Amino acid sequence: MANHTIAHNVYVPFLEKKGILSWILTTDHKRIGILYLISISFFFLVAGVFALLLRYELLTPASDFVQPHTYNVLFTLHGSIMVFFFIVPGLAASFGNFLIPLMIGAPDVAFPKLNLGSYWIYLLGTVIVLIALAKPADTGWTFYTPYSATTDTDVVLITLGVFVLGFSSILTGLNFIVTIHKMRAPGMTWHRLPLFIWASYATAVLQLLATPVVGITLLLLITERTLGVGFFDPAKGGDPVLFQNFFWFYSHPAVYIMIIPAMGVISEIIPVFARKPIFGYKAIAYSSLGIAFISFLVWAHHMFTSGISDIAATIFSFLTFLVAIPTAIKVFNWTATLYKGSIHLHSAMLYALAFVFLFTIGGLTGLFLGALAADIHLHDTYFVVAHMHYVMIGGTVMGFFGALHFWYPKWFGRMFNETVAKIAWFFIFIGFNVTFFPQFFLGVQGMPRRYATYPAEFESLMSLSTYGSWILGAGIIIMTVNLIAGLINGEKAPQNPYGSLSLEWQVPSPPPLENFEEIPHVTDWSYGYGKKK
Amino acid sequence: MSTHSHAEEHHITSNKTYIVVWAALMVMTAITVYVSYINFGTFNIVIALVVASIKASIVALYFMHLKFEDSITWVFALFPLSLLALLIGMTITDTFTRTIVP
Amino acid sequence: MGDGSVEHSHGHHMDPAVEYSSSKLGMWLFLGTEILLFGGLFAAYAIFRAKYPEMFFEQHVELNKKMGAVNTCILIFSSLTMAMGVSAMQRGKQKVTAILILITILCGLGFGVVKYFEYSAKFHHHIYPDTSIFFSLYFLMTGLHMLHVFIGLAILAVLFVLTLKGKFTAKYNTPVEVGGLYWHLVDLIWIYLFPLLYLIG
Ligand code: HEM
Ligand SMILES: [Cu+2]
Numbered sequence: 001m002a003n004h005t006i007a008h009n010v011y012v013p014f015l016e017k018k019g020i021l022s023w024i025l026t027t028d029h030k031r032i033g034i035l036y037l038i039s040i041s042f043f044f045l046v047a048g049v050f051a052l053l054l055r056y057e058l059l060t061p062a063s064d065f066v067q068p069h070t071y072n073v074l075f076t077l078h079g080s081i082m083v084f085f086f087i088v089p090g091l092a093a094s095f096g097n098f099l100i101p102l103m104i105g106a107p108d109v110a111f112p113k114l115n116l117g118s119y120w121i122y123l124l125g126t127v128i129v130l131i132a133l134a135k136p137a138d139t140g141w142t143f144y145t146p147y148s149a150t151t152d153t154d155v156v157l158i159t160l161g162v163f164v165l166g167f168s169s170i171l172t173g174l175n176f177i178v179t180i181h182k183m184r185a186p187g188m189t190w191h192r193l194p195l196f197i198w199a200s201y202a203t204a205v206l207q208l209l210a211t212p213v214v215g216i217t218l219l220l221l222i223t224e225r226t227l228g229v230g231f232f233d234p235a236k237g238g239d240p241v242l243f244q245n246f247f248w249f250y251s252h253p254a255v256y257i258m259i260i261p262a263m264g265v266i267s268e269i270i271p272v273f274a275r276k277p278i279f280g281y282k283a284i285a286y287s288s289l290g291i292a293f294i295s296f297l298v299w300a301h302h303m304f305t306s307g308i309s310d311i312a313a314t315i316f317s318f319l320t321f322l323v324a325i326p327t328a329i330k331v332f333n334w335t336a337t338l339y340k341g342s343i344h345l346h347s348a349m350l351y352a353l354a355f356v357f358l359f360t361i362g363g364l365t366g367l368f369l370g371a372l373a374a375d376i377h378l379h380d381t382y383f384v385v386a387h388m389h390y391v392m393i394g395g396t397v398m399g400f401f402g403a404l405h406f407w408y409p410k411w412f413g414r415m416f417n418e419t420v421a422k423i424a425w426f427f428i429f430i431g432f433n434v435t436f437f438p439q440f441f442l443g444v445q446g447m448p449r450r451y452a453t454y455p456a457e458f459e460s461l462m463s464l465s466t467y468g469s470w471i472l473g474a475g476i477i478i479m480t481v482n483l484i485a486g487l488i489n490g491e492k493a494p495q496n497p498y499g500s501l502s503l504e505w506q507v508p509s510p511p512p513l514e515n516f517e518e519i520p521h522v523t524d525w526s527y528g529y530g531k532k533k
Numbered sequence: 534m535s536t537h538s539h540a541e542e543h544h545i546t547s548n549k550t551y552i553v554v555w556a557a558l559m560v561m562t563a564i565t566v567y568v569s570y571i572n573f574g575t576f577n578i579v580i581a582l583v584v585a586s587i588k589a590s591i592v593a594l595y596f597m598h599l600k601f602e603d604s605i606t607w608v609f610a611l612f613p614l615s616l617l618a619l620l621i622g623m624t625i626t627d628t629f630t631r632t633i634v635p
Numbered sequence: 636m637g638d639g640s641v642e643h644s645h646g647h648h649m650d651p652a653v654e655y656s657s658s659k660l661g662m663w664l665f666l667g668t669e670i671l672l673f674g675g676l677f678a679a680y681a682i683f684r685a686k687y688p689e690m691f692f693e694q695h696v697e698l699n700k701k702m703g704a705v706n707t708c709i710l711i712f713s714s715l716t717m718a719m720g721v722s723a724m725q726r727g728k729q730k731v732t733a734i735l736i737l738i739t740i741l742c743g744l745g746f747g748v749v750k751y752f753e754y755s756a757k758f759h760h761h762i763y764p765d766t767s768i769f770f771s772l773y774f775l776m777t778g779l780h781m782l783h784v785f786i787g788l789a790i791l792a793v794l795f796v797l798t799l800k801g802k803f804t805a806k807y808n809t810p811v812e813v814g815g816l817y818w819h820l821v822d823l824i825w826i827y828l829f830p831l832l833y834l835i836g
Contacts, residue, residue: 111661174665177660178657178660182656209668209671216673217675220775223764223771227771228763229765229775230765231683231771236768237687237767239682242682246675246678
């Protein structure tokens with residue numbers, strides 16, 4: 001570097017600085033994004049191992065691999081880690097951090113130090129939960145009372161950990177909202193914003209305003225166990241269903257915290273590889289806000305069999321169907337964007353297409369569950385397990401993998417092996433469907449969830465599902481190895497390998513420390529594909 | 534760009550206004566305390582909450598300068614309140630329309 | 636920037652006007668979060684109060700209305716001094732600001748002392764958070780509020796020291812205004828807690 005004389009023109013990639021301190025004390029949004037990316041990927045793999053163990057137990061009807069109590073602990077850990085450590089911070093904290101400033105033409109987020117603080121708080125939460133593993137909870141990730149108030153496993157520490165993670169999520173959301181309001185480059189009007197930004201904004205609002213309610217709920221659960229408070233205890237005049245009302249006031253919006261950023265990712269990938277302007281920009285943008293808003297109105301559809309009143313159940317069932325509208329608007333617009341496009345099947349595009357297909361299945365089966373009468377039968381069966389995995393893996397995880405493959409060259413300045421990536425995608429797609437599609441049938445036939453054993457009549461479909469989990473696991477291993485190998489000896493990535501129009505592709509790969517040498521002046525939206533050239 | 538002043542004008546409230554607001558808050562506090570000694574039945578609740586809400590509003594408007602903030606601040610000041618109303622409203626709807634009240 | 640009191644991540648400087656409005660918006664967002672954090676308790680209050688009106692009525696008389704009223708006056712007064720402090724800083728009067736913040740801090744401490752006597756009187760009568768639903772609500776709502784008072788006091792203490800050091804001027808006083816917003820929230824919540832618990836139990 002010493003030879004360069006024109007100091008302000010030197011391109012210093014943000015990855016240049018080495019040393020552990022340059023990471024844990026960084027306030028650079030791109031590095032903080034990497035910290036999150038590593039953390040959530042790690043927890044995804046850990047919880048994935050738990051999932052494989054769960055499925056291995058379910059290979060045969062008897063509980064021959066682990067004891068039922070161990071099984072309960074395993075699904076609690078699998079569910080809690082996947083939800084609170086991986087998928088809720090997930091795309092928002094990793095790609096949100098990396099992309100938001102780049103896409104809106106800003107040097108960083110509005111509060112860089114607070115951003116680092118959020119990450120530390122996230123770490124603190126994980127440490128607390130790790131300590132809780134000394135006597136792991138067996139309540140399921142939902143911590144329902146009255147069981148969670150009485151079991152002698154360690155519920156207090158794990159809920160405290162989740163409470164702390166919630167704060168991290170709140171502060172990240174706060175930071176992003178302010179960033180998007182105040183830091184947009186000149187000319188970057190709301191209707192020129194990339195759709196990922198609209199999605200991140202909607203997500204951030206949910207993070208900010210839904211999370212505190214689960215925070216207080218978990219605190220109340222903790223006081224129930226420590227101070228003898230009785231809000232959820234019928235013996236003391238409390239009401240266990242109240243816990244569920246509070247819990248789902250957060251946790252339904254939380255499923256949109258998980259999925260909306262993935263929808264944003266898909267809206268970025270599809271037009272690039274269909275070489276067509278996105279169809280229905282405004283409809284997609286505002287439907288993100290619409291989904292976020294409606295998601296506050298439907299929480300009790302998780303409680304139809306919990307003894308809530310018929311009136312409440314009817315209202316909530318009706319409102320649940322409303323969510324289908326903005327969601328379908330998105331799916332139709334993506335499909336219309338694909339129509340007559342010149343489609344290039346890059347691995348990122350394959351994940352995006354998988355998203356559209358699998359998420360549609362997940363979403364439509366959600367309507368079955370939202371229908372009052374059907375849910376009485378389907379509630380707490382494998383139908384629910386299948387539905388939620390179609391949404392969470394088929395939706396969010398596909399979006400996450402798509403984002404990984406799409407922005408990988410930009411973030412790390414290297415390329416991965418595209419052929420191997422496609423093979424991994426194939427394993428993941430097949431494995432996923434073999435694992436979870438049979439579970440719809442199992443559920444309809446009445447197989448309940450959260451049991452280590454099952455009647456022999458379910459054996460063929462159950463073991464099919466377990467075989468599928470092995471294919472899925474193999475695919476994820478291939479993908480992980482391929483992406484890590486690319487970091488080590490991948491080719492150097494060009495600045496803009498796919499000819500994308502959004503701002504992050506107009507800076508070198510990896511981006512320089514300050515993102516833009518000069519803050520850009522934006523004159524157009526970033527979806528004008530296929531017009532010229 | 535040169536006409537755009539960076540030192541954004543912000544409104545400075547006079548101490549006189551503050552003291553008037555404070556006096557109003559004190560008067561309203563006195564009213565609620567006084568009213569609590571008289572029995573109006575359920576109206577006691579209504580009066581207390583209405584007065585509290587007026588007090589809270591003027592604290593927000595004047596002490597917190599909400600009156601001079603832009604629309605986005607208003608949105609984020611009011612939207613959480615509507616969510617709170619939703620949480621309370623729908624939970625109550627459920628609890629008190631159950632056929633078996635637990 | 637000129638005064639150099641705010642450092643930025645990697646040397647790029649944020650436009651002070653943007654920084655000012657960002658910080659303020661950020662604090663308002665945080666207040667929204669806080670309101671919903673208390674929201675769970677307010678919702679629990681609403682439900683149990685509707686379910687057990689007699690319990691609330693019989694037990695709220697155990698609370699000391701006078702102490703509650705005194706504390707209300709203290710907090711409202713502290714909000715006044717805080718607001719005046721912010722205005723004084725905007726006019727560049729550092730000394731006046733420091734004194735007003737100090738008075739605010741003293742009020743907050745006074746509030747804590749009164750609360751301490753209230754709590755010990757309750758414990759003396761063997762009233763604890765697990766005594767009844769009403770007292771669970773009383774202790775949790777006032778306890779969570781007290782926690783916010785302490786956080787507010789910590790913020791005010793930092794602002795006091797920085798004001799004395801002359802870090803704030805008529806041009807740059809964002810932290811004072813934003814910290815003030817937080818302190819007013821403490822007041823706002825108490826404005827509801829006082830009647831709900833002490834007056835209409
Ligand atoms: C790697 C592939 C995965 C497999 C094979 C798998 C398998 C399973 C199994 C067997 C259960 C327990 C069902 C029961 O007995 O009730 C379960 C539950 C669950 N999984 Fe997964 N899972 C996978 C990935 C994920 C992902 C990516 C997420 C979320 C991001 C997730 C979230 C959940 C949740 C929330 C539960 C519910 C736990 C509960 O019932 O309390 N899973 N999964
Ligand atoms: Cu839901």
